[in-house]
Amino acid sequence: MFATRGRIVDVAAAAAVLVVCGYAAQESGSPAWWQWLLVGAVAAPVAVRRRWALPAAAATLAAAGGVLIGGVIPGYASPGVCAAVALTQYAAAAGLPLPRSVPALAAGLAGAAGLGLLWPVAPLAAGSVVAGAWTAGRLVRHRRILAEQAAEERTGRAVTEERLRIARDMHDIVAHSLSMITMKAGIARHVAAVRPEEGLAALEVIETAGREALVEMRRAVGLLRADEGPATPSGGDQDLRALVGRAEEAGVRVRTTFVDVTTPPAAVRLVVYRVVQEALTNVVRHAHATGCTVEVEAGPASVTVRVVDDGAAVASAGAGNGLRGMRERVAAYGGSLRAGPHEDGGFAVTAHIPYPAEDRGVRS
Structure with a gap:
C-alpha cells in the first residue's frame, strides 16, 4: 500500500514538473516537437526516482542541461527544472548507500558549474539546489537507518526476554510436575497393598501430570528451536481464529472483530497472538464466562487488542502470572496493557502496541 502511495506521489510530482516546464517553454514561443521531448525528458525521471534513483538523477541532469543550453526554457524561468x-x-541520497549516491552529487555540482558559461550567477543557485536536496536525502536516510536499528534492538531484547520467560516456564513445568509425580508415587507405594483403589487413583494422577508436562515441554522446546518456523504461530487471522475455536470447544461463545491483523510486523503479530491466547485461557479457566468478545484492530502504526468476557471479574483477575506475562510482552514493544473489571460486568483486557512505520506489514 505504501509503495503504491509513493509511486502515485512520484507520478503526480512528474506531472507537476511537466506542467511548469511546459508553461516556461511556451514563454519563448511555440516549442517544436523535439523541444517538447526535452521538456518531457526533464519530468519523466521524477516518476521513477525511487525505483531507479541513480539513472533518474543522471537522466534529469542531462535533460535539464539540454533544455537550458538549447534555450527551450529561459534560464530565469526554470523552477520546474530545479524541482x-x-x-x-x-x-538518490535517501535511497542509495553513500558510495553510490556521491556520483549523483558530483554530477549535479559539475552541471551547476557548467551553467556558469551561460549565466554567471547560475553555479551558486544551481549548486545550492543540488547540494541542499542531496543533503536532505542523506539526513532522511540516516534517520531511517537509526530507526531500523532501534527496531532491531527492540526485537532482539524481546526475543531474549521471551527465551528467558520460556526458560522460567520450563523450570516451573519440571518442578511442579515432578513434585506432584513424586508425591503421588509415594502415596501409591504405601497404599498399594492395603488400599489398592487409592493406589490406582494416584497412578492416574501421575499419568495425567506426566502427559500434561510432556505436552507443555514440547511446546516450550519448539519455541526455542529457531529452525522450527511452524512451531511458532504467525499471529495471522487463521491462528487467531484457531484460538477462538478452542475457546468455543470449551463452551464459551466468542464474537470476533479482526481488522487488518496482518498489517503489523511478524514480531508484533506474535505478541498479539499471545495476548489473545492468555486472555482466552483466563476466560475459560477462571472467569466461568459463557461468552466473550475478541477485537483486534491494526492501524498504520499501532495495533489494539481487546478481550471482554461476561464472567466473574474477580475470578478472571486471579490469573496473576498470566497477566504479568502479557504485560511483559506488550511492554517489550513500548505498548501498554490494562486488565480489570469491565464497566458493564465481566473482565476486560486491552492492549495497545505501537510499531515503527517502516516495520509494518511485509515481514512475515
Missing part, C-alpha cells in the same frame, strides 16, 4: 533536479538528487 526535477532536487527531487531526483534527494531520491
Whole structure:
C-alpha cells in the first residue's frame, strides 16, 4: 500500500514538473516537437526516482542541461527544472548507500558549474539546489537507518526476554510436575497393598501430570528451536481464529472483530497472538464466562487488542502470572496493557502496541 502511495506521489510530482516546464517553454514561443521531448525528458525521471534513483538523477541532469543550453526554457524561468533536479538528487541520497549516491552529487555540482558559461550567477543557485536536496536525502536516510536499528534492538531484547520467560516456564513445568509425580508415587507405594483403589487413583494422577508436562515441554522446546518456523504461530487471522475455536470447544461463545491483523510486523503479530491466547485461557479457566468478545484492530502504526468476557471479574483477575506475562510482552514493544473489571460486568483486557512505520506489514 505504501509503495503504491509513493509511486502515485512520484507520478503526480512528474506531472507537476511537466506542467511548469511546459508553461516556461511556451514563454519563448511555440516549442517544436523535439523541444517538447526535452521538456518531457526533464519530468519523466521524477516518476521513477525511487525505483531507479541513480539513472533518474543522471537522466534529469542531462535533460535539464539540454533544455537550458538549447534555450527551450529561459534560464530565469526554470523552477520546474530545479524541482526535477532536487527531487531526483534527494531520491538518490535517501535511497542509495553513500558510495553510490556521491556520483549523483558530483554530477549535479559539475552541471551547476557548467551553467556558469551561460549565466554567471547560475553555479551558486544551481549548486545550492543540488547540494541542499542531496543533503536532505542523506539526513532522511540516516534517520531511517537509526530507526531500523532501534527496531532491531527492540526485537532482539524481546526475543531474549521471551527465551528467558520460556526458560522460567520450563523450570516451573519440571518442578511442579515432578513434585506432584513424586508425591503421588509415594502415596501409591504405601497404599498399594492395603488400599489398592487409592493406589490406582494416584497412578492416574501421575499419568495425567506426566502427559500434561510432556505436552507443555514440547511446546516450550519448539519455541526455542529457531529452525522450527511452524512451531511458532504467525499471529495471522487463521491462528487467531484457531484460538477462538478452542475457546468455543470449551463452551464459551466468542464474537470476533479482526481488522487488518496482518498489517503489523511478524514480531508484533506474535505478541498479539499471545495476548489473545492468555486472555482466552483466563476466560475459560477462571472467569466461568459463557461468552466473550475478541477485537483486534491494526492501524498504520499501532495495533489494539481487546478481550471482554461476561464472567466473574474477580475470578478472571486471579490469573496473576498470566497477566504479568502479557504485560511483559506488550511492554517489550513500548505498548501498554490494562486488565480489570469491565464497566458493564465481566473482565476486560486491552492492549495497545505501537510499531515503527517502516516495520509494518511485509515481514512475515
